[in-house]
Amino acid sequence: MHLIITDAWLAKSRAIYLSGTKLVLAGFLAAFALMVVAAGLYHWVFLKGAREGWPVIGSLVKLVVKDEFEQRDRFMRENLDVMAKRLGEMQAKMMQLEALGERVSGLAGVNPGEIRSTMGSGGALVGSRSLTMDELQATLADLDRLTDQRVDLMTVMESRLFDQKIKKLMVPTQPPVAGGVLGSSFGWRIDPLNGRSALHTGLDFPSEPGTSILAAAGGIVVTQEYHPAYGNMVEIDHGNDLITRYAHASRVLVKKGDLIKRGQKIAEVGTTGRSTGPHLHFEVLVQGVFQDPQKFLMAGQKMPSGQLASAATPNQPAQAAQLPRPK
Template identity: 45%
Template sequence: MHIILVSNRMATAKTLTLTWRHVVFGGGLLAASVIALSSIFSYLTVRHAAELRLPFLQDAFRVVSAEETQKSRDYVRENLNAMAVKLGQMQAQMLRLDSLGERLANVSGVKLQDARNAPADRDARGGPLVEASNLSANELQQALENLSRQLEARTDTLTLLEARLFEERVRKARLPTTLPVDGTWNASAYGWRLDPFTGQRALHEGVDFPAEVGTPIAAAAAGVVIAAERHPEYGLVVDIDHGGDLITRYAHASKLHVQAGAFVKRGQHIADVGNTGRSTGPHLHFEVRIKGAAQNPNRFLQMAADSHGHRH
């Protein structure tokens, strides 16, 4: 590139030759100057603005921060209050469970250490609201821990009650409290009497149910058949083991419907009334034995008769 310079002071015109290196150098110098001026302007502008506006921005930030903090506190308080209300409801429900457990224990006859001398409805509460205050987070935490311990204690109590009820149900299931024959029995037949064959004073170890031949004989309780055979004195006889060394015997049958080793349910048809063995007429001879010793069946049969409205 050629540049011609003309001036009144110069007698002749001068020519300058610019190469590409001169152009690049000049452009770089111009760019550096622009960047330097821009930086100085920005620095002065920001500094001036900060000096003028910084207090306002700080105040605005404080206001916004205070509002957010208050909102957070209000949110936490609302949640704490809601949890406290729920805690109160859970405590009331636990008291109702206590009351239910105690009534159940009383009805079932199961004695629990915690159920003694307890009011019937401990969940009934009320009264005026005086000097009420919200629970703090620590107080709520302590209340939750106390409730957790109380729930564990109630769980142990209810578990004990369940175990006692199960034991009671099993015990009652073993008792021969179902009438073996749907009819009346000779309650005075148990004990010492005159033997109908010899006329001698002899011990009669059961009670007799007079009935027609073929009348169904039912198991007085659930158990396992340990004997179903013919006996020279009892005739066709069934013995059922109910556990706990308790056995019932059904004698003088005309037909047996079970075999030794079979499990029978309460009220199951096990035999038919007959006149086999040492008998003067059709009837069921019924015995209850505990550890091999004969017991008076009347106390068991009376419970069965009362529940079914029978009289003897």
């Protein structure tokens, strides 16, 4: 392309040659300069009109701001609805947890009514309606409070259940001889050595010499000695004035002061002392009074754990503990 520029004053002319590349570049620069000028002008006019309140510009600004606010409000509403839905699901799970806690509290011996009246229950239930931010925050605060209360309730029930478990382990319901066959039972009988009527103060478990003798419950060894009537004897204190006695052992594996676990091997069956043959003589004493050990062994199979401790109460006095009878 040839451009001829003529100067009328100087009566001169000048020819400019533009190739295709230069022409495109010149057009691009011109368009860019026009865009910059238009953008600057638009920006200046728009800001000036917005500040001074020009009718047309002011209406446009209001429309833009309104649309922006509507988009922001719609975004927040969608997020609030999602949060409210999740909160409703959490509340439903809390209600299920509350129902489960009431059932477990019965097993733990805790009155659900007393716990409910002390701690309170309920709270704002999230439904299908939309919530405001304040309502959502208040509901979250209620849910946090209820969560703390449920934690306290579960802690109380855990303590009660643990206490029941400990009491159960301290009551002699474990058979002292694994698979042992019961021989002489508790009560009056004819003494096998002198033929006279006498009170048999425990249970006899005939077994082969060396058979393991197991602790009927956890406790502490308070006596480990040789007795003329009981032979090699072990006594374990289970607390609450409850003691179990294991007699006629051939070998004793524990000593006084040892801490014993339920089912632990403490001795081996023998025929020491006043005995007619190898067997374990097993006694249970409550407050120094002989009890029928069979009641405790049966209680471990039939009675709930919460009632086992009540089984360890003395009945009618059978015989003083310090008066050993023939075996």
